[in-house]
Amino acid sequence: MPQVLKDNCVVNDDWITLEESSETLPSGDVLLSYDQWQGFSEQITRHDGSVGVIIDGNAEIEEIIEPLLKLPLIAINFPKFADGRGFSAARLLRERFNYTGEIRAVGGFIRDQLYLLSRCGFNAFKFADDTDLSESAKSLKDFSETYQVSVEQKNPLFRRR
Amino acid sequence: MYKYDNYDHKIVNERVEQFRDQTQRYLAGEIADEEFLPLRLQNGLYVQRLAPMLRIAVPYGMLSSRQVRKLAHISRVFDKGYVHITTRQNVQLNWPALEEVPDILAELAEVEMHAIQTSGNCIRNTTTDQFAGVAEDEIEDPRPWCELIRQWSTLHPEFAFLPRKFKIAVCGSTEDRAAFLLHDIGLQLVKNDNEELGFEVFVGGGLGRTPIIGSSIRKFLPKQHLLSYLDAIVRVYNRYGNRDNKYKARIKILVKAWTPEVFAQRVEAEWKHLKDGPSTLTNSEISRVKSFFPSPDYKDINGSESADKVAEIAADNIAFKRWLDRNTQPQKQSGYRSVTLSLKPAGVAPGDVTDKQLETIADLADRFSFGELRATHNQNIVLTDVIESDLMELWQQAKESALATPTIGTINDMICCPGGDYCSLANAKSIPVAEAIQRKFSDLDYVYDLGDLELNISGCMNACGHHHVGHIGILGVDKKGKEWYQIQLGGSASKNASLAKVLGPSLSRDQITDGIEKLLDVYVENRIADESFLSTYQRIGIEKFKERVYAPST
Numbered sequence: 171m172p173q174v175l176k177d178n179c180v181v182n183d184d185w186i187t188l189e190e191s192s193e194t195l196p197s198g199d200v201l202l203s204y205d206q207w208q209g210f211s212e213q214i215t216r217h218d219g220s221v222g223v224i225i226d227g228n229a230e231i232e233e234i235i236e237p238l239l240k241l242p243l244i245a246i247n248f249p250k251f252a253d254g255r256g257f258s259a260a261r262l263l264r265e266r267f268n269y270t271g272e273i274r275a276v277g278g279f280i281r282d283q284l285y286l287l288s289r290c291g292f293n294a295f296k297f298a299d300d301t302d303l304s305e306s307a308k309s310l311k312d313f314s315e316t317y318q319v320s321v322e323q324k325n326p327l328f329r330r331r
Numbered sequence: 332m333y334k335y336d337n338y339d340h341k342i343v344n345e346r347v348e349q350f351r352d353q354t355q356r357y358l359a360g361e362i363a364d365e366e367f368l369p370l371r372l373q374n375g376l377y378v379q380r381l382a383p384m385l386r387i388a389v390p391y392g393m394l395s396s397r398q399v400r401k402l403a404h405i406s407r408v409f410d411k412g413y414v415h416i417t418t419r420q421n422v423q424l425n426w427p428a429l430e431e432v433p434d435i436l437a438e439l440a441e442v443e444m445h446a447i448q449t450s451g452n453c454i455r456n457t458t459t460d461q462f463a464g465v466a467e468d469e470i471e472d473p474r475p476w477c478e479l480i481r482q483w484s485t486l487h488p489e490f491a492f493l494p495r496k497f498k499i500a501v502c503g504s505t506e507d508r509a510a511f512l513l514h515d516i517g518l519q520l521v522k523n524d525n526e527e528l529g530f531e532v533f534v535g536g537g538l539g540r541t542p543i544i545g546s547s548i549r550k551f552l553p554k555q556h557l558l559s560y561l562d563a564i565v566r567v568y569n570r571y572g573n574r575d576n577k578y579k580a581r582i583k584i585l586v587k588a589w590t591p592e593v594f595a596q597r598v599e600a601e602w603k604h605l606k607d608g609p610s611t612l613t614n615s616e617i618s619r620v621k622s623f624f625p626s627p628d629y630k631d632i633n634g635s636e637s638a639d640k641v642a643e644i645a646a647d648n649i650a651f652k653r654w655l656d657r658n659t660q661p662q663k664q665s666g667y668r669s670v671t672l673s674l675k676p677a678g679v680a681p682g683d684v685t686d687k688q689l690e691t692i693a694d695l696a697d698r699f700s701f702g703e704l705r706a707t708h709n710q711n712i713v714l715t716d717v718i719e720s721d722l723m724e725l726w727q728q729a730k731e732s733a734l735a736t737p738t739i740g741t742i743n744d745m746i747c748c749p750g751g752d753y754c755s756l757a758n759a760k761s762i763p764v765a766e767a768i769q770r771k772f773s774d775l776d777y778v779y780d781l782g783d784l785e786l787n788i789s790g791c792m793n794a795c796g797h798h799h800v801g802h803i804g805i806l807g808v809d810k811k812g813k814e815w816y817q818i819q820l821g822g823s824a825s826k827n828a829s830l831a832k833v834l835g836p837s838l839s840r841d842q843i844t845d846g847i848e849k850l851l852d853v854y855v856e857n858r859i860a861d862e863s864f865l866s867t868y869q870r871i872g873i874e875k876f877k878e879r880v881y882a883p884s885t
């Protein structure tokens with residue numbers, strides 16, 4: 171069973187992802203690309219499992235997000251780890267659109283980004299390679315204090331010191 | 332000066348441990364090169380031609396004598412006994428060993444210093460006027476605002492992987508000494524009609540391959556909104572800046588493509604959501620940070636009397652007088668002057684300073700300047716708050732340590748990048764060109780007669796040496812594997828910022844000093860009264876200069 175780092179724990183990952191060309195929707199919990207999610211819109215109404223969607227960090231969040239907010243999982247894809255747009259995307263989901271479901275990092279992000287990603291609202295991490303999840307979880311705790319406002323810290327340090 | 336509390340210490344110490352762990356994993360082969368790259372860059376570690384280089388942050392240029400002694404110690408133990416002052420008021424080590432960098436960072440942390448975000452595609456050290464707090468034309472001390480920005484930008488969760496590097500400068504005076512119009516964000520402290528403090532916000536300035544002067548996007552931002560507005564700007568940039576082509580990735584390109592008006596609208600739209608949120612600065616926080624920059628314990632001095640006395644001494648000592656005229660300047664506090672310690676003696680790479688000199692500088696700061704000093708973007712050191720009657724003693728001590736070259740603001744006080752001697756991107760060497768110019772123009776009377784002149788040298792179009800904004804700019808170019816130098820004229824990093832124009836075909840290393848001499852001849856022949864080089868150039872245009880430099884030799 172594939173695994174994912176979620177809420178600080180290594181857990182089994184039941185979400186099924188599909189080939190881009192896939193024409194049918196398998197049963198179970200499916201994690202779809204945004205295009206697939208649009209393509210399967212009709213089947214989804216009759217689907218027996220949960221549905222999650224993967225969006226890109228550069229998505230026009232404001233324009234597409236409304237119908238996604240009721241999903242239990244939104245994954246944000248990092249085309250490469252140096253592409254920081256996903257950080258802003260996650261904060262928008264949490265802080266502007268008050269999304270409370272799972273926000274999962276997928277794609278090319280790296281272990282050493284976990285701390286910052288989690289501050290931006292990501293609570294699940296699915297590495298593209300075989301990165302050791304329990305080792306990586308240590309990076310979530312790189313810092314115990316921060317200056318700025320972020321998703322897990324509503325008050326900047328200057329309001330607390 | 333700002334003092335760390337337990338929170339600041341904790342954050343910086345945890346950063347050291349994080350990087351120590353990353354370095355160990357890298358050396359153990361657990362982190363790939365391309366993944367380690369941004370991690371080390373964000374801790375100031377470059378790998379260059381000969382060795383790694385470590386850039387240490389000097390927030391807005393302020394240093395205490397204790398920190399300077401630590402830098403001297405580090406340069407001795409971990410490096411070759413000298414450091415380099417950069418054009419962004421930072422300090423650079425040229426030869427540290429990667430394995431030792433975590434230890435260097437730990438030593439720095441002991442004296443409240445770090446190398447966080449001194450490189451990489453993130454928010455860099457915020458810079459300002461080296462005369463902050465003492466400048467006669469100051470509207471408001473910029474340093475508390477720089478410190479607030481330092482804290483806001485340090486390990487900002489959202490902005491560690493921007494499209495490209497991001498630099499902020501704050502100007503608190505009428506004259507600009509921070510080149511703030513050439514920064515990604517330039518903040519000018521202003522007061523509105525009700526005497527309330529705020530910022531005029533400029534974005535999209537920068538040098539590099541595509542030099543652009545920043546555009547104003549907001550005339551007045553009330554001070555308490557500073558951080559949320561910065562969040563809005565950087566978020567818009569993070570989301571929409573170009574990530575496909577690194578030469579088009581700076582915010583200036585986005586601002587230009589959208590136009591400053593549209594960019595401003597996008598920022599305002601984003602800001603609507605952030606305004607008045609928890610990042611809004613509180614009066615108590617503003618006062619807390621301001622309290623770290625108190626006026627030192629000035630004595631009540633009769634300014635005109637003490638100035639007369641110094642002038643009297645200077646009248647009998649020409650060498651002292653030269654130094655007094657060029658390397659010191661008045662402050663708003665009467666009876667006190669600010670002194671620039673020159674790091675530009677001929678034969679030393681501009682901005683380089685040895686461990687011994689650093690220790691002398693620390694001693695001088697303790698003796699004359701309340702234990703503080705500043706690194707300048709012109710790659711010198713400033714001691715403020717020197718009692719006028721102490722100037723003679725200070726001068727004598729500075730002179731002994733080769734820190735009193737009396738050429739501040741002249742052609743020999745050039746800004747110069749590391750160039751081909753150190754930098755792997757260089758097209759040409761720059762340090763030997765600086766030296767050749769200093770040797771050629773060693774007659775001080777001639778140099779003073781030329782007056783204020785900014786000469787800036789970069790070894791390639793990345794423009795680390797600010798050649799676009801030199802009155803005379805020199806740019807190293809590569810022609811069929813040979814080093815050549817293009818001359819540019821008429822740049823300025825002042826409030827009336829302008830970008831220099833190319834004079835003509837580039838010159839070889841042998842021709843460059845003669846070329847400069849011809850430019851200076853044209854200036855001397857054409858100037859009216861005490862007109863500066865820049866003003867003369869602006870009045871007569873580039874043609875006369877061009878004719879002379881490229882005239883066939885007879």
Ligand code: HEM
Pocket residue numbers: 377379384416417418419423495496513514536537538539540581747748749750753754755756793794795796797
């Ligand atoms: C030797 C190692 C160095 C390398 C490889 C390097 C590389 C670069 C590059 C690639 C740029 C252009 C960035 C861009 O336009 O996006 C740049 C700009 C710049 N660098 Fe350096 N640099 C080095 C050392 C320095 C030093 C020692 C200083 C200070 C003396 C410095 C100051 C600057 C400044 C002020 C800019 C222009 C900022 C702007 O583009 O607005 N650099 N550097």
Ligand code: SF4
Pocket residue numbers: 748749750751754755756757758759789790791792793794795796
């Ligand atoms: S201007 Fe070019 S040569 Fe000079 S330091 Fe920058 S990158 Fe290197």
